Amino acid sequence: MQVNGVPYRTVWMEGRTVRMINQQLIPHRFELSSLENHLQTAEAIRSMLVRGAGAIGASAGYGMAQVVLEAPDDDRFMTYIESGREALRRTRPTAQDLFYAIERVYAAALKGATAAQARLLAVEAAEALADENAAAGEAIGRHGAELISDGARVLTHCNAGWLAFVDWGSALAPIYMAARQGKRVSVWVDETRPRCQGASLTAWELNGEGIEHTIIADNAAGFLMHRGEVDLVIVGADRIARNGDAANKIGTYEKAVCAAANQVPFYVAAPMSTIDLACASGDDIPIEERSQDEVLYVVGRDDRGELTRVRMSHQGAQARNPAFDVTPAHLIKAIITQQGVHKPTELPCALV
Numbered sequence: 202m203q204v205n206g207v208p209y210r211t212v213w214m215e216g217r218t219v220r221m222i223n224q225q226l227i228p229h230r231f232e233l234s235s236l237e238n239h240l241q242t243a244e245a246i247r248s249m250l251v252r253g254a255g256a257i258g259a260s261a262g263y264g265m266a267q268v269v270l271e272a273p274d275d276d277r278f279m280t281y282i283e284s285g286r287e288a289l290r291r292t293r294p295t296a297q298d299l300f301y302a303i304e305r306v307y308a309a310a311l312k313g314a315t316a317a318q319a320r321l322l323a324v325e326a327a328e329a330l331a332d333e334n335a336a337a338g339e340a341i342g343r344h345g346a347e348l349i350s351d352g353a354r355v356l357t358h359c360n361a362g363w364l365a366f367v368d369w370g371s372a373l374a375p376i377y378m379a380a381r382q383g384k385r386v387s388v389w390v391d392e393t394r395p396r397c398q399g400a401s402l403t404a405w406e407l408n409g410e411g412i413e414h415t416i417i418a419d420n421a422a423g424f425l426m427h428r429g430e431v432d433l434v435i436v437g438a439d440r441i442a443r444n445g446d447a448a449n450k451i452g453t454y455e456k457a458v459c460a461a462a463n464q465v466p467f468y469v470a471a472p473m474s475t476i477d478l479a480c481a482s483g484d485d486i487p488i489e490e491r492s493q494d495e496v497l498y499v500v501g502r503d504d505r506g507e508l509t510r511v512r513m514s515h516q517g518a519q520a521r522n523p524a525f526d527v528t529p530a531h532l533i534k535a536i537i538t539q540q541g542v543h544k545p546t547e548l549p550c551a552l553v
């Protein structure tokens with residue numbers, strides 16, 4: 202996708218350095234960050250400088266490649282690789298793409314007969330993952346665009362656009378593709394408390410693509426569905442269980458319940474790498490709990506242009522901050538992957 206006419210990926214590698222768009226600053230500033238080693242890349246994932254399942258997957262893949270590039274060329278080689286792998290695995294628990302990417306690069310490195318070969322194979326695997334991620338987003342866009350008719354009003358939650366991938370995105374890819382096919386599309390953007398990825402990131406992306414969009418408070422979605430002002434819902438996923446249950450940003454489940462109550466089709470868009478065959482159902486998906494400060498404070502730009510953090514509740518107030526929830530398969534009309542549009546209970550399970 203382009204930012205001010207310049208094509209960007211969300212994350213990429215230059216030599217031993219991982220480069221990424223700093224998502225903590227959007228929409229107020231557009232800056233690139235450079236992570237010089239795997240510990241910096243792990244911290245970027247943990248602190249959500251990069252976020253969104255696909256983007257953290259690609260970043261973790263590059264981080265794992267950094268581990269192999271950094272490993273000392275002596276008998277500490279494997280110990281270093283195991284400890285770097287663990288550091289990356291500990292960053293965020295829910296997004297399956299993170300684990301998928303780390304393990305693929307790790308497995309590729311192990312095939313090298315020498316340290317030099319392992320380094321080459323690790324970088325190749327990380328680059329292949331990023332390319333596949335971008336290609337999957339485009340294919341999801343093509344399949345999903347068929348579900349969007351001219352004039353459709355789509356509701357989405359959180360940010361599952363190109364910032365959450367390497368390119369294109371998952372939930373937003375069908376919208377981008379439909380718009381490029383000449384369809385008129387408008388988007389209801391859930392603000393997505395507590396971190397407001399909808400208001401900050403999704404609205405910024407849609408603005409860049411020239412797509413009509415309106416930010417709504419999270420609790421306005423049910424009202425709009427009941428009024429008949431939403432034609433379909435498309436969201437992304439952080440992990441999909443074998444039975445089609447899908448974990449995504451907290452609040453997604455509520456949207457699915459409202460959609461079912463109002464006969465609004467509810468779709469999940471995700472690449473095959475998000476499916477975790479080891480999870481029989483959504484009950485097995487680990488759900489990240491984050492700091493209560495994300496609920497107690499909001500961060501934004503004040504009228505003088507300064508980024509400011511303000512507290513919203515009384516001193517001493519307690520908050521709980523689960524970052525994801527699980528939408529059961531029976532509330533999902535279909536899951537859009539790079540292979541097509543599937544009933545959630547009939548997912549293709551041939552993982553790459």
Ligand code: MRU
Nearest residue numbers: 252253254255361365437438450
């Ligand atoms: O906490 P985040 O911002 O990483 O959560 C992102 C989401 O929940 C997205 O909807 C999800 O990753 C799917 S998009 C690839």
